[in-house]
Amino acid sequence: MRAFLQQAAERLHAIEDRLTVRTQIAAAVAAMSIVLVGTLAAGAALISYRNTAALIENNLAGTAAMVSGRLDRFMATRRQEMKLFAELQPMEQLWQGDPAALRRSLEALQHSFDFAWIGFVDLNGDVVAATGGLLQGKSVAARPWFKQGLERVAVGDVHEALLLASLLSQRASNEPYRFVDIAIPVRDASGKLLGVLGGHLDWNWATSLIKDVEATDGNADATLSILSKGGMVLVGPQTETIRYDGDELAAILKAGDGTLRETRDGRQMLTAFHVGRGFRDYQGLNWIVTASQPASVALAAAISSAQTILAIGAATALIALSLAVLLSRRIAGPILAITQEADRIGRAHGPTMLARQSGSAEVVQLSRALRSLLRRIGHAEERTKEAELRASENAMQLQEDMLKLRELADTDFMTGLMNRRSFLAVADDAVAFSRRYKRNMAPLMIDIDHFKKINDTHGHAAGDDAIKRVAEIVSQSIRTTDKAARFGGEEFVVLLREIDQETAVLLADRIRTSIESAIVRHGNTVIPLTVSVGLALFDETDRDVQDVIERADQGLYVAKKTGRNRTFLMPISDERAARAA
Secondary structure, three states: HHHHHHHOOOOHHHHHHOOOHHHHHHHHHHHHHHHHHHHHHHHHHHHHHHHHHHHHHHHHHHHHHHHHHHHHHHHHHHHHHHHHHHHHHHHHHHOOOOOOHHHHHHHHHHHHHHOOOEEEOOOEEEEEEEHHHHOOOEOOOOHHHHHHHHOOOOEOOOOOHHHHHHHHHOOOOOOOEEEEEEEEEEOOOOOOEEEEEEEEEEEHHHHHHHHHHHHHHHOOOOEEEEEEOOOOEEEEEOOOOOOOHHHHHHHHHHHOOEEEEEEEOOOEEEEEEEEOOOEOOOOOOOOOOEEEHHHHEEEEEEHHHHHHHEEEEEEEHHHHHHHHHHHHHOOOOHHHHHHHHHHHHHHOOOOOOOOOOOOOOOHHHHHHHHHHHHHHHHHHHHHHHHHHHHHHHHHHHOOOOOOOOHHHHOOOOOOOOOOHHHHHHHHHHHHHHHHHHHEEEEEEEEOOOOOOHHHHHHOHHHHHHHHHHHHHHHHHOOOOOOEEEEEHHHHHHEEEOOHHHHHHHHHHHHHHHHHOOOOEOOOOEEEOOEEEEOOOOOOOOOOOOHHOOOOOOOOHHHHHHHOOOEEEEOHHHHHHHHHHH
């Protein structure tokens, strides 16, 4: 082996002896350039591909999470509406009273919300009154929703109700009716069970939601689906088929959200999923929302970016090869003739000019090239100084841009108020301050009354005008030391610092009355606007800001429940009772 290596080295030296300096320099520079540029281009292409793919996956995951959240909030709202209706004091006389009057009340509820059918069932399972008279007098004692509703507030998964569907008008698309059941136990003032209030939500609303999101998402190739916790497709391609099962389904339910690659109809798909876990008191039905896109489409940008970088790398390598050839031609000559001059340049302070050399055409050419190089070095130094100055200016501009971005990250885009994240950070500091220095503080939870009705009657643009007007009034009504934020939707929160109970109640009521007397216009329409306000004072027993905000939210719940357009102070001793109510 040693003899072989020695023989190879001798052959290499023999080849070097036959090659000119120009050729050796050109080959060495070209090889080094190709290796370096190729490595950098390949690495940059790989990083670009991964980053672009991750961005696309995040976009799909965000869409799935958004749809899942809207599903859970919709179901939580319908459940809460049914529960509040069942607990209304005026309804207590109707449950065992005139069925016709009860039916009118149920139809009023149906008209206000998205129920295909609402009925009151007595303890024997007979429908006493129902919207449109459908199933009235019939027995639903065997229905699961009735049995569950006798014991608790129950929400059933998607199913077909053949008897009810046969009584409803046939759809133009001839698609079958599917429903989601909500059952509420109805009790009198003494707590005695009177029956069950049952409602059937037409599952078509979920299909409409998916279509709306697909139409507005801006990505025509993305497909959304809703699956049951058993893996069956409820909305989307191949409805009523099992899409996931076994270990794959168990892994999805356990993870809650994420992305996966799958093959569907012979196509590689990039799919993001999100499992709905409910909203507030609503525990959720573990519906799985998926957002899928063909991998060839989803990753086209990533592949194109990688190809572009590789193409640039290849072009750079060719340029480097060309430069290597040119440099080798310029250097091919008696190098020793200018060694001393080159050594002087290297040792002198700053670039200096070479003396002209003679003796051969190569030396003259090299001398001229080096003199020109020194002149370019001086110019490059000037350019470097200019670049450093521009870099300093760019750094200052970057700092200003970062400050603006930080401000945008902490602000609600619609109202200009603080968002939930930035508000909670400020609120945590306020709690620590109040606890340390024994100062009072109080949060207000403000919610626009009948906001859904505003959207349904006047449109979402009118709802946005109402939200902006409330935000404006709240901002004008509080002190500079107080903080206001939009918690989401039509809900606002105000943090009042160093304030006593009486002043806090007065300020909360002033905000409420200011909003009540405000004029909100949308086009030529004047929109009546009121809010309900929940108020709580910080107490030493509160573990953190979430406790006092939760108490204020309970106060808001009581204000809503007892008539709306009012302010309710939630004492600490009444918190448990309010939750039980």
